[in-house]
Amino acid sequence: MKALYFEKFGGSEVLQYGEIPQPVITESEVLVKVDYIGLNFADIYRRRGTYHIEKHEPYINGYEGVGVIVEIGAKVTRQQVGETVLFVDVPFANAEYVAVQSEQAIQLPIEIDSQLAASIGLQGMTADFLAHDLGKNSPGEKVFITGISGGVGQILSQMLVADEIEVYGSASSAEKQALALSHGVKQVYPSRETSWVKTLEGKFATAYDGVGSTLQQSLALIQHRGKVVFFGMAGGDPVKIDPVALMSESKSILTGDLWDYLTSYEERKKRSERLFSYFSKGQIDISEPSVFSLADGRQAHEFLETGKSIGKVLLKP
Template sequence: MKALVFERFGGPDVLHYQDIPNPSIGPTDVLVRTKAIGLNFADVYRRKGNYHLTGTPPYILGYEGAGVIEEVGAEVSHVNVGDRIAFADVPFANAELVAVPQDKIIAVPDDISFDAAASVLLQGLTAHYLTQDGYSIQPGDYVLVHAAAGGVGQLLVQIAKLLGGQVIGLTSSSEKARAAAQAGADYVFLYEDNWVEQVKEVTKRG
């Protein structure tokens, strides 16, 4: 199979396509032919050498993607060959084939594209736990979202609104402020302004 690999740390120029052996799967894994692969800042940091990597080169980046199951492990019973799935927190995603543990499988409905599924998982899971596990947003809660125009930020804005929250977004520019507002933020303030006082004015309590 083809994979996007690198042998040394650096900029995008260190990446290249290379033929490597197909991954083998265990009894609780499935083999997925990728149709779309997510790109996150963590991938950039690993490529640049900011994050520690184990093993020896060639390294394969990527931790989320979407595709079609080509092979199913002997102990996997809830999915079949041909199923459309996505996965998150699975290494070596920048390849044509990825071995995915069954507990990482996320079914992808027919009306959701592979591109959309692969682009939202790690950021979406982050936004989900922040709005459900870190604190369960209740109707009427004020929710302050930093970097509200970023990937996680826009998802936080949308989820908080779905849960009935009043969302205050913070961004660094007018252009980003428009993006946060389009995502559904009720108020958007810029970091360069006195946003602390602006938030107090909106919430009446800080």
Template sequence: ELVAVPQDKIIAVPDDISFDAAASVLLQGLTAHYLTQDSYSIQPGDYVLVHAAAGGVGQLLVQIAKLLGGQVIGLTSSSEKAKAAAQVGADYVFLYEDNWVEQVKEVTKRGADVAYESVGVTLEKSFEAVKTGGTVVFYGMAGGDPAPVDPRMLMDTSKTLTGGDLWNVLVSYEERKVRSQQLFEWISKGQLVLTDPVVFDLKDGTKAHELLESRKSTGKILLRP
């Protein structure tokens, strides 16, 4: 019933934000926040390619990119997930089974300005999908390790590869406070909409893991004691 937490690690939850919402948004929301502010600063009019756009971080990336004025292209593994990505604001959604690199080029005419790469094995295609001088932000490898990147390709195409890890950003209480408050403000104003989490009793933790591993979930999965 009680947990001891260092005072500088506590994040105050506003009265109008539920504990379910706070639990759902903080880790993935703070990740999406730094990816769109620090790893690559999205500018109005940018074409933003988001991998796994129906996932937890993906849906938040789509919405934050739209808030910042970007044109968002989502990638998903199924038609059902494509609908979820479109519902949160993706301007275009393509399936991995299709030739999505050519589809991205067709939409943008020049390639995306930035690709948020969380699959890993699709890293090479992400580079193909961004424009000359574009950026690939690598922050996950849910689908497996990426192939090595040839630095000569980066030189020849003037493309940028950057990585990101949340714990290299949230290095102070002030960072955690300011960024969390930004997320809570967007939620309060209805600018950031969270998919209702799927909640399991703690005793049903096995079922929660099975759902997660099935790749059928499109939002956050919570365990409640």
């Protein structure tokens, strides 16, 4: 089968496209012929060697995708050949075929097509646990989201608006700011300027920060007893934080890894159904994804790293 792989860590130039052996499934796995693969910043970190990646020769990146089951293991009872499934936490996804544990294969409802599922899978499940497990905001509370028009930001902001939370945020361009406002966000500030930060200090119950380098800013934006939900480093590593300073204002930093919330088939089913319901009700709308051929994976990585993307970047075998 064809795959996007690399043999050493580094920039996008280390990526190669070519033939590798097709996976052989175990009795508890299904073999998925992949339609779309999600590309994420975590894949950039893995390629650079700064984030955990499963051992494999050669390295194969990617953890999420959507496709059709073409083979099932002897002990698989939940899925059937011909079903379309989403997976968000399965390694070696940058390939034409992926072996997926049965409990990690999420069946799609009829109203959610493959491209949409691939566009919302990891970011949507991430937004779900950020909002419902960490943020736990009450209707009427004010929250702030950095990078509000990114993959997670678009879904998270609309999820919170649907939950009757008052949402504000920052974005890097006028186009991205307008996009967030069209989704019911109250106000969006330019992320490349900081003059507005002083006027908003202490105004928010929660700041959702997936940028990383803005962590100190997010702490300034929240009120006493407020919390920062930290979920990524798309803009660089955060500064070191003094816990004593946090204690003096009763501020908290909450963080988590989605994998710790997807602990069973039942958890995946419950969380994915909650996510899909927002889309089925028309409460969340996302930008069209940017789709690259898997063979053009190097260009896709470079496109994501530039920060020019609005919404999801997908690879198509």
